[in-house]
Amino acid sequence: MKSELKIFNTLSRKKEIFTPIKPPHVGLYVCGPTVYGDPHLGHARPAITFDILFRYLSTLGYKVRYVRNITDVGHLENDADEGEDKVAQKARLEELEPMEVVQYYTERYHTFMNALHVKSPSIEPRASGHIIEQLAIVEKILKEGFAYESNGSVYFDVERYNQEHQYGTLSGRVLEDLLSTTRQLEGQTEKKNSYDFALWKKATPSHIMRWPSRFSDGFPGWHLECTAMSARYLGETFDIHGGGMDLLFPHHECEIAQSTIAHGHGPARYWMHNNMITINGQKMGKSLGNFITLEEFFTGNHALIEKAYGPMTIRFFILQAHYRSTVDFSNDALMAAEKGLLRLMDGMAQLAKIKAGTSTTFDVEAFKNKCFEALNDDLNTPILIAHLFDAVRIINQSVSGQAHFTEKDLTSFTELLHLLVFDILGLAPPENSGSKSSETLDGVMHLVLDMRQQAKANKDWGTADQIRDALSALGIVVKDSKEGATWEIK
RNA sequence: GGUCGGUUGGCCGAGUGGCUAGGCAACGGUCUGCAAAACCGUCUACGGCGGUUCGAAUCCGCCACCGACCUCCA
Incomplete structure (x- = not known):
């Protein structure tokens, strides 16, 4: 090759x-x-x-x-x-x-x-x-x-x-x-x-x-x-x-x-x-007292950490900086990365919902070239990720019918994104997102959302909102769209 | 002290002699029963002072500050 x-x-x-x-x-x-x-x-x-x-x-x-x-x-x-x-x-x-x-x-x-x-x-x-x-x-x-x-x-x-x-x-x-x-x-x-x-x-x-x-x-x-x-x-x-x-x-x-x-x-x-990693602008070292193990990161069990950060958040965060730059770990930066990763993963999940049409409004080949150009330039993953967010926008537009793909282009676009995001960057959806949940939970959620849909159809906003709020309290976010509701564990 | 690197918008973080980085946050709009999500738009920054150039945040010089290595370290 x-x-x-x-x-x-x-x-x-x-x-x-x-x-x-x-x-x-x-x-x-x-x-x-x-x-x-x-x-x-x-x-x-x-x-x-x-x-x-x-x-x-x-x-x-x-x-x-x-x-x-x-x-x-x-x-x-x-x-x-x-x-x-x-x-x-x-x-x-x-x-x-x-x-x-x-x-x-x-x-x-x-x-x-x-x-x-x-x-x-x-x-x-x-x-x-x-x-x-x-x-x-x-x-x-x-x-x-x-x-x-x-x-x-x-x-x-x-x-x-x-x-x-x-x-x-x-x-x-x-x-x-x-x-x-x-x-x-x-x-x-x-x-x-x-x-x-x-x-x-x-x-x-x-x-x-x-x-x-x-x-x-x-x-x-x-x-x-x-x-x-x-x-x-x-x-x-x-x-x-x-x-x-x-x-x-x-x-x-x-x-x-x-x-x-x-x-x-x-x-x-x-x-x-x-390059090295810094914590709040300072080198991490045992003698400096800002030493954080991976376990502490994953559990959030450390004085300098406000919450637990998943392994994928850390991986994504590290990849958002070039490997020859120092990367500074701070709660603000990590939380921003966590949301960014979620957005990217949401986009990847939406990809399957795009319906192929008769024309393509996005230059897949040019996009592919840009992505590999970034990787070829001394593994510039931050640039690659920036391109990927452009792709997310295109995906979301396609789902809502503002952008289009032919069957063939959609296939190559999908394959390319899977290659870049999953195979090369090695990213994956956070552990407990909807896509990885059990079939039982899927079934229950389907039922619950159906009931809410019924309530909405009857203009019973009280019941609909009660369901949404109760799920939200459990950490499940309901996302409405024209095609129906989807859900996600935060 | 020696060597090397850095200083980018509210935060993180790319990049480059003239052309939108991107993410997060914020604000406005569209959508929505209301929200959320999504989409559209706004926010146009490059430590300071000189110099080179038609043009520099991007090249050069000086200064300031920060950091790494020089000792086990990823």
């Missing part, structure tokens, strides 16, 4: 036409969650961003292998000697086996990603399952002379690397600057330079998660897993590497350095980074 998909490549800081290495195959690697805590809003952004990419590439006819890792080892709490594996630290606090914690939060992550309609990746490898691959890379880099052993740990020699290659190409950093800006932490005497990073870390005695190696009983460095697992499942060169902007430096920079030594070149041709 031909496409003019352009994506913003962080490497060049420009939009580039996407050309896969071996069409129709596309290799996509995205940094996944560290499963030591409940999934939060921050996890939703990259998951949804790259879900759209995954879905769209698939729509374009590519055979995508999407690899998104689960980090269950290796991320240090800090860079110092006494640093310990995040997972292990949490486990000790709760007196659980580390893998118990991993299991629990991995399942939580999956549950909430499913709720957000984030498709499962093709492969979801775990860092703990790839220690051998990671150690092999450590050996390779040591052999090439770009790493050194120190007190049971192995560090990447950034200075040496920078002599032959350029360190900082992705993030635009210069090594000399890093010298002055890198934090000096206690116990860094093992490292030659503060900017060197660990490939293998010797475990402290209290450290539960550890693996034997010829250097020490320890665990792999924080950046190594992605290098090892992406190479294993996608090859040493693959198409797209994605992740949050906060991972740009040092994580992705280090991946490039490791890969350059181990494989002779950087891992990916295109690097894509989604």
